[in-house]
Amino acid sequence: MSSPSIVWFRDDLRLADHPALRAAADRDEPVIGVYILDEQSPGIRPLGGAAKWWLHHSLTELGERLREKGGGFVLRRGAAADVLPALVRDTGAGAVFWNRRYGGAERDVDAGLKESLRRDGVEVSSFQASVLFEPWTVRTGAGTPYGVFTPFWKACRQLPAPRNPVSEPRELARPRSLPASDDLDTWRLLPTDPDWAGGLRERWTPGEVAAKARLREFLREDAAGYDRARDEPSAGATSLLSPRLRWGELSPFEVWHAAVASEERVGGFLSELGWREFAWHTLFHFPDLATKNLRSAFDAFPWPRLKPAMLRAWQKGETGVPLVDAGMRELWSSGYMHNRVRMVTASFLIKNLLIDWRRGEEWFWDTLVDADEASNPFNWQWVAGSGADAAPYFRIFNPELQAQKFDPQGLYVSEWAPDSADREPIVDLAETRRAALDAYEAVKRAG
Structure with missing residues (x-):
């Protein structure tokens, strides 16, 4: 009797350049794709609202495309350490394949499953698919992790070039039967009361097919002007590939x-x-x-008592600072914000409102369609000055000067916050800058 192969999909919702799927197809046995919504394993971070919206639609397309190829697709919810072995038993699978993850909690889950499944006689293999250079392959001469980008990237470029993409299987062997699958709608990933996703639907089409189309479009129409115009939020020069990479609809x-x-x-x-x-x-x-602050000296930063009204004004784009308000409203409407404006809005929260960067990171985690567990906190810590290759704390983005430089005609602000000029700023930029620099003295003393 044939023993099916299980492909465990995670943040790799595609068929092309999917080494785990390729390995299963090459085994010439029936292929069953599985997605587990795991919000129960220790340390696994639950998805934010915008991420759930994207996941619903991307899973819908993935299931359709897998079935078109002949494979099966099963949805389950629960701790992966319980769900995956149960699926192996239910299907009689002889092999399980997945692409590697790099977060600490995820690595613990995967290592435990690999050990237990192999002990039960199941073939288990994992593959590199979501990063160009696996983290343990890039080290300083002293054998330590890099803390500064330029030497890190130089070291990466001296390694063998990234491998060529793996071909998409033309067809998959069809399983005789499938175990019960959850109905995706029962996961309630889509907002209903209220339905706040209208702007997301207007701006995005999740799924691998649209991701490939966007990559072609970017390289054909926008790449030539990328270096020149990427910092101008109204120029439309950014790739818009970040959510595609976050969900693995495209591989790097x-x-x-x-x-x-x-x-x-x-x-x-x-x-x-x-x-x-x-x-x-x-x-x-x-x-x-x-x-946790990557630079422990920042543990001494004297964050004042949180003022919820200030945080809400920032979240809603009602600070009276036009570029900040435009960015926060773009985020709320579309699940996305231009990268230059992300830096400005983050700096304003941390260094003008003196609100802990973790509050901002949590808001972006909930509202961004491209927030992943690496880039989101990494970039917040970079702006805060507490992270790797961090901007010095005294580098405080002045949102008025940033607007003059990168949105001189006010096109971006007029699109997203046309009423912002009628509002008074909730803080004085000069006074709060001085307060932030005074607070930073505590970090300097601790460091």
Whole structure:
């Protein structure tokens, strides 16, 4: 009798360049794809609202495409350490394949499952698919993790070039039967009361098919002007590939090789892929990135008592600071914010409102469609000055000067916050800058 192969999908919701799926297809046995919504394993961070919306739609397309190829697709909810072995028993699977994860809690889950399944006689293999350079392969001469981007990326570029993408299986062997699957609608990933996702539906089409189309469009129409215009929020020069990479609808290998093969100058764009690699490198070595300052001296920062009204004004885009309000409203409406504006809004929260960076990280985690467990806290710590390769704390983005430089005609602000000029700022930028620098003296003394 044939023994099916299980492919455990995680943040790799695609069929192309999917080494785990390729390995299962090459085994010439029936293939069953599985997605487990795991909110119960210790240390696993529950998804935010915008992420759940994206996941629902991406899983819908993934299931359809797997079935078109002949494979099966099963949805289950629960702790992976319980759910996956039960599926192996129910299906009689002889092999389980997955692509590796790099967060601390996820690695613990995967290592435990690999050991227990192998002990039960199941073939288990994992593969590199979501990062170009696995974190343990990039180390300083002293054998320590890199803490600064430029030497990190230089070291990466001296390694063998990223592998070529793995071909998508033409067809999959069909299982005779499938175990019971959850109905995706019962997971209630979509908002209903109220339905706040209208802006997300208007801006995004999740799924691998749309992801590939966007990559082609970017390289054809936007890549040439990327380095020049990427900091202008109204220019439309950014790739908009971040949620595609976050959910694995595209692999970084696909993006890398497509960019290199294009006829455009893409050095700046490839460097942004490098920054993503650096975030995952940092999370691998510092699993508490979302909750603990990477630079322990920042534990001495004297955050004042939280003023909930200030935090709510920032979240709603009602601070009276036009560029900040525009960014926060773009985020709430579309689940996305231009990268330059992300830095400005984060700096304003931390260094003008004197609110702990973790509060901002939590809000972005809930509202961004591209928030992943590496880049989101990594970038917040970078702005705060507490993380790897961090901007010095005294580098405080002045949102008025940033608007003059990167939105001189006010196009971005007029699109997202046309009423902001009628509001008074909730804080004085100069006074709060001085207060932030005074508070930073405590960090300097501790450091």
